[in-house]
Amino acid sequence: MKVALAQLAPKLLDKAANLARIERTVAKAGADLAMFGELFLTGYMARDAFPRLAETVPGPATDRLSTIASEYGAHVLVGMPERDPKGRHLFNTSVLVAPDGRLWRYRKIHPANFGPFEEGLYFGRGSDPVLADTKLGKLGLLICYDAFFPELAKIYALQGADAVAAISAAPATSKAFFDKILPARAIENTVFVLYVNLVGTELNVVFQGGTQGIGPRGEDLGRAKDFEEGVVIADVDLRHLRVAREFRPTIRDTRQDLVDAASGRRTPRKAKRRDAT
Numbered sequence: 001m002k003v004a005l006a007q008l009a010p011k012l013l014d015k016a017a018n019l020a021r022i023e024r025t026v027a028k029a030g031a032d033l034a035m036f037g038e039l040f041l042t043g044y045m046a047r048d049a050f051p052r053l054a055e056t057v058p059g060p061a062t063d064r065l066s067t068i069a070s071e072y073g074a075h076v077l078v079g080m081p082e083r084d085p086k087g088r089h090l091f092n093t094s095v096l097v098a099p100d101g102r103l104w105r106y107r108k109i110h111p112a113n114f115g116p117f118e119e120g121l122y123f124g125r126g127s128d129p130v131l132a133d134t135k136l137g138k139l140g141l142l143i144c145y146d147a148f149f150p151e152l153a154k155i156y157a158l159q160g161a162d163a164v165a166a167i168s169a170a171p172a173t174s175k176a177f178f179d180k181i182l183p184a185r186a187i188e189n190t191v192f193v194l195y196v197n198l199v200g201t202e203l204n205v206v207f208q209g210g211t212q213g214i215g216p217r218g219e220d221l222g223r224a225k226d227f228e229e230g231v232v233i234a235d236v237d238l239r240h241l242r243v244a245r246e247f248r249p250t251i252r253d254t255r256q257d258l259v260d261a262a263s264g265r266r267t268p269r270k271a272k273r274r275d276a277t
Helices: 015-029 044-053 060-072 144-148 150-158 172-189 240-247 256-262
Strands: 002-007 033-035 075-083 090-097 103-107 131-133 138-143 163-168 192-197 200-202 205-207 212-214 220-223 230-235
Touching: 002 015, 002 192, 002 212, 015 033, 015 060, 015 075, 015 230, 033 163, 033 192, 044 075, 044 205, 060 075, 060 090, 075 163, 090 138, 090 163, 103 138, 138 144, 138 150, 144 150, 144 163, 144 172, 150 172, 150 256, 163 172, 172 192, 172 212, 212 230, 220 230
Parallel strands: 002 033, 033 075, 138 163, 163 192
Antiparallel strands: 002 230, 075 090, 090 103, 131 138, 192 212, 200 205, 212 220
16 A cells, blocks of 8 residues: 655644645545644644544544545544543544545543643543554554553554554654654564654644654655655555564464453463472
8 A cells, every 4th residue: 555654744723724734635645545643633732722622533524534535535544632422521532534434533542741741631541442444454543652552562463453553743852762662563563663743843842753654574664854844655565564474473472461461451370489499
């Protein structure tokens, strides 16, 4: 599949302008999948405006995204603030819409709430990984800080993911970390990693970019320039997964009992005590 990784600067607080930017980008890219950054619909630093700008899923914004997906025959992945149907909670959400109208919603499991990050002030914590079984392949959805928790990518790999699609709003101070952990997520799980970050400046936060595509053996599929807007076109050939998994069978050799223990589903058995002789 042809993937457009759109490293763009959203217009803060302007959903209409950002939706129009999404449509222009999708139309020009001609890709099977177009990805945009975390909270791209409103901008990351909307802060106290999130309650006003958040929408339900489905809702007006996802209806527009579905129209774009249908018109241009592309899957579209975008970050947005979501309001639950009862209006009590907000979530930092990734939505994926398909040309046939199907929609997947992933709520960020690990909102960042340290240093310059204030997500815990505005958003609740998601609880469930979401593996989108699309006509393009199976995509595991992550948002930014989620990538620092390898058990999430591992769960997706064990569920049959072909790729992990991670959207982000990581500042320049975090770029070096993402450059290290993203190839690790790809290699340790033999999956493609598709990563899109914001670029530009919002209030006091500078986004450097770092958008990139990575193959299941750590191959560089394309990378955006730092501090510049741009769309990276990555060619993703799912046939490479078989070769990668034969070369290094990490999925086959993963111990399910340890994965269950890490996720809290069970406690590993304690080794029997042996008296010294």
